[in-house]
Amino acid sequence: MKLHLVSLNILPIVRKEFRQIKRDKRILSILLFIPALMLLMFGYALNFDVKHTSMAVYDEDRSSVSREFTEQFFISEYFTKVQTLESKAEINNLLDAEKARVVLVIPSSFTKDIQRGRAASVQVIVDGTNSNAAATVLGYINAIIQQYSVKVMTESFVRMGQQNITMPIDFEPRVWYNPELESAKFLVPGLIAFILMVTAVVSTALAIVRERELGTMEQLMVSPIKPIELILGKTIPYTIISLFATVTILFLGSILFDVSIKGSIFLLSLVTFIFFIGSLGMGLLISTMVETQQLAFMIAAIVSMLPTFILSGFVFPIRNMPIIIQGITYLLPARYFLVALRAIILKGAGLSAFWDQALILTIYAVIMIGISSLRMRKILA
Amino acid sequence: MKLWKGHKEQLDGKAPMDNDCAVVAEELTKKFGKFIAVDHVSFKVKRGEIFGFLGPNGAGKSTTIRMLCGLFSPTEGSAHVGGFDVATQPDEIKSRIGYMSQKFSLYEDLTVEQNINFYGGIYGLEGARLEERKHWVIEMAGLAGKESMLAHTLSGGWRQRLALGCSILHEPPILFLDEPTGGVDPVSRRKFWDLIYDLSHRGVTIFVTTHYMDEAEHCHTIGLIYTGKLIALGSPTELKHSLDRYSVFEVQCSNTVDAMELLRGQAWAAETSIFGSAFHISTLNVSDAEKKIQGILTNEKIAVSRIEKIIPSLEDVFIQRIAEEDARKNGARN
Ligand SMILES: Nc1ncnc2c1ncn2[C@@H]1O[C@H](COP(=O)(O)OP(=O)(O)O)[C@@H](O)[C@H]1O
Numbered sequence: 001m002k003l004h005l006v007s008l009n010i011l012p013i014v015r016k017e018f019r020q021i022k023r024d025k026r027i028l029s030i031l032l033f034i035p036a037l038m039l040l041m042f043g044y045a046l047n048f049d050v051k052h053t054s055m056a057v058y059d060e061d062r063s064s065v066s067r068e069f070t071e072q073f074f075i076s077e078y079f080t081k082v083q084t085l086e087s088k089a090e091i092n093n094l095l096d097a098e099k100a101r102v103v104l105v106i107p108s109s110f111t112k113d114i115q116r117g118r119a120a121s122v123q124v125i126v127d128g129t130n131s132n133a134a135a136t137v138l139g140y141i142n143a144i145i146q147q148y149s150v151k152v153m154t155e156s157f158v159r160m161g162q163q164n165i166t167m168p169i170d171f172e173p174r175v176w177y178n179p180e181l182e183s184a185k186f187l188v189p190g191l192i193a194f195i196l197m198v199t200a201v202v203s204t205a206l207a208i209v210r211e212r213e214l215g216t217m218e219q220l221m222v223s224p225i226k227p228i229e230l231i232l233g234k235t236i237p238y239t240i241i242s243l244f245a246t247v248t249i250l251f252l253g254s255i256l257f258d259v260s261i262k263g264s265i266f267l268l269s270l271v272t273f274i275f276f277i278g279s280l281g282m283g284l285l286i287s288t289m290v291e292t293q294q295l296a297f298m299i300a301a302i303v304s305m306l307p308t309f310i311l312s313g314f315v316f317p318i319r320n321m322p323i324i325i326q327g328i329t330y331l332l333p334a335r336y337f338l339v340a341l342r343a344i345i346l347k348g349a350g351l352s353a354f355w356d357q358a359l360i361l362t363i364y365a366v367i368m369i370g371i372s373s374l375r376m377r378k379i380l381a
Numbered sequence: 382m383k384l385w386k387g388h389k390e391q392l393d394g395k396a397p398m399d400n401d402c403a404v405v406a407e408e409l410t411k412k413f414g415k416f417i418a419v420d421h422v423s424f425k426v427k428r429g430e431i432f433g434f435l436g437p438n439g440a441g442k443s444t445t446i447r448m449l450c451g452l453f454s455p456t457e458g459s460a461h462v463g464g465f466d467v468a469t470q471p472d473e474i475k476s477r478i479g480y481m482s483q484k485f486s487l488y489e490d491l492t493v494e495q496n497i498n499f500y501g502g503i504y505g506l507e508g509a510r511l512e513e514r515k516h517w518v519i520e521m522a523g524l525a526g527k528e529s530m531l532a533h534t535l536s537g538g539w540r541q542r543l544a545l546g547c548s549i550l551h552e553p554p555i556l557f558l559d560e561p562t563g564g565v566d567p568v569s570r571r572k573f574w575d576l577i578y579d580l581s582h583r584g585v586t587i588f589v590t591t592h593y594m595d596e597a598e599h600c601h602t603i604g605l606i607y608t609g610k611l612i613a614l615g616s617p618t619e620l621k622h623s624l625d626r627y628s629v630f631e632v633q634c635s636n637t638v639d640a641m642e643l644l645r646g647q648a649w650a651a652e653t654s655i656f657g658s659a660f661h662i663s664t665l666n667v668s669d670a671e672k673k674i675q676g677i678l679t680n681e682k683i684a685v686s687r688i689e690k691i692i693p694s695l696e697d698v699f700i701q702r703i704a705e706e707d708a709r710k711n712g713a714r715n
Pocket residue numbers: 413418436437438439440441442443444445
């Protein structure tokens with residue numbers, strides 16, 4: 001005996017959907033290979049880490065102390081020496097021609113100041129065209145200078161006869177949660193959000209609008225298939241594929257970039273699921289509003305892919321955006337999802353650290369599914 | 382071959398009312414905003430008959446069929462399909478009807494067999510029953526050997542028969558076909574009608590829309606719909622006899638257009654229409670019509686090669702009815 005209350009006829013739709021996905025190599029490659037490709041691309045090629053920055057030195061002091069100081073920059077892999085300047089006038093040309101991104105200017109009083117125990121000042125000129133990179137470079141410079149200062153201080157203490165002094169503070173250049181400032185660690189959560197958004201919103205909207213456009217939807221509507229069966233049957237395949245893509249990203253992230261999940265897998269799955277449901281709702285909603293696949297794709301891309309890519313904090317830090325744009329980011333579920341994901345994956349945080357983000361995502365999911373099923377019912381019934 | 386199972390179930394008396402009629406429409410009306418697409422249409426379709434719903438493009442055929450299938454709810458009036466009310470019992474209706482929409486709804490990127498499996502699946506067919514029905518459909522549509530071809534590689538006739546097959550996998554006792562032969566070659570059309578007859582012999586009620594006159598002749602009952610109104614209803618013979626008070630002539634002459642223009646001015650000429658290389662003229666209350674026509678045309682130096690009194694065709698009936706309807710509407714406006 002079949003239990004008619006709980007028996008839903010979704011298997012034929014799921015099977016058919018998988019067949020069509022398999023047939024359409026484009027969809028499959030978008031869903032499975034693009035995330036991996038993006039991870040590699042962003043992780044390696046478009047590395048946000050700033051290494052081997054070209055640096056020129058204008059040393060007015062020309063002493064052994066200033067040379068020792070300068071060397072500090074080039075023993076790290078962050079800077080490469082391109083030129084030693086003879087006059088101040090050369091600086092402008094050098095920067096304009098992009099022969100160097102950073103110029104270190106050491107005043108003639110440098111050695112004197114250090115030996116007298118006064119604060120020695122150096123000037124650093126950074127090409128600010130790429131503000132993110134510039135900020136990172138300044139961070140490195142600051143760290144290297146601090147480190148050197150400590151060394152000088154320690155040496156002077158030693159010279160003054162105090163033995164066995166311990167470092168008061170460890171001045172290692174340090175960035176929280178992402179100690180080597182590795183972009184991959186930020187990218188993995190971002191890519192997960194991005195790929196979920198794309199599969200959920202774009203694929204769902206397209207999969208349903210395609211049936212409407214081809215007229216097969218009408219055939220389904222005169223069949224005994226219920227709206228809920230149709231929606232589940234249509235979304236389950238994409239859910240499975242996005243899960244697969246998510247696991248792929250996590251796996252690649254861990255073997256290629258050493259991004260391991262610090263926090264709980266359960267929380268990760270939970271937050272991801274909530275976010276995914278909200279995105280599905282968005283995809284369904286779009287599918288109820290447009291008639292053609294072309295329009296569905298455009299709208300889905302505009303409301304999902306672009307903002308997730310540009311505004312969620314995936315690539316560009318939100319705090320660097322103009323205030324109005326920052327305001328808009330509050331409307332994006334991906335923004336909250338990213339905060340939660342980064343908290344779980346990078347910081348190993350528990351629910352208490354991001355319960356507010358999870359709550360907003362839940363509310364968003366409930367609203368989206370609510371509105372879209374109301375509209376679906378109107379269209380399908 | 383086997384009995385049509387669905388039909389037997391239907392005869393078992395599950396349907397609550399009017400056991401002779403598979404479809405009953407009463408004052409069925411659909412408005413889109415202010416526009417009336419279907420205007421107070423009433424008809425009955427008897428069990429097991431082929432009901433042809435005929436009308437030009439935009440007449441309201443698809444809208445009517447969609448209301449009967451539960452895709453649109455009627456703005457006014459009511460309709461019962463298999464005894465169930467389309468407005469309140471769409472779920473009961475859905476499992477008892479087959480529907481083939483105007484664009485045959487196949488998945489082009491799936492194979493013949495996958496299409497059948499899918500449509501069988503959504504009607505809950507599985508296992509041996511699905512295999513049996515699949516076999517039947519493939520035989521019926523002449524698709525043996527083509528099971529693993531993609532649907533989009535099939536030519537019009539095959540696709541149309543496959544679409545028909547997919548819509549009757551679950552052996553529905555009532556079948557709705559919306560312009561099933563649109564854009565299909567004449568040989569395939571012929572074959573398709575053979576299938577429709579075959580289904581009809583098995584007891585399936587068939588409601589088919591078309592704008593081909595010759596197809597209307599194949600139907601047991603015809604409804605003519607024009608600008609949303611049902612303007613003729615009856616068997617082909619009844620409809621032709623409805624023109625008995627007119628005499629219809631087929632005229633072959635050297636200048637058809639001028640000849641029609643000339644004759645239209647005569648008080649006794651009811652209607653003229655092009656028919657192949659000739660034209661038809663229906664006349665009312667006039668004796669010696671043949672001689673009069675001959676005289677008028679010869680006077681104007683139009684060479685008449687043939688005048689023949691004919692039994693009116695359905696087309697003559699429809700042209701007559703449409704003209705009457707237009708006249709009525711203009712009269713109402715003036
Ligand atoms: N969903 C709709 N919204 C508005 N007008 C419609 C809709 N569907 C059909 N119509 C209009 O109703 C009229 C009848 O259409 P239809 O029933 O498709 O005609 P047919 O099938 O006889 O060619 C047409 O003028 C058409 O434009």
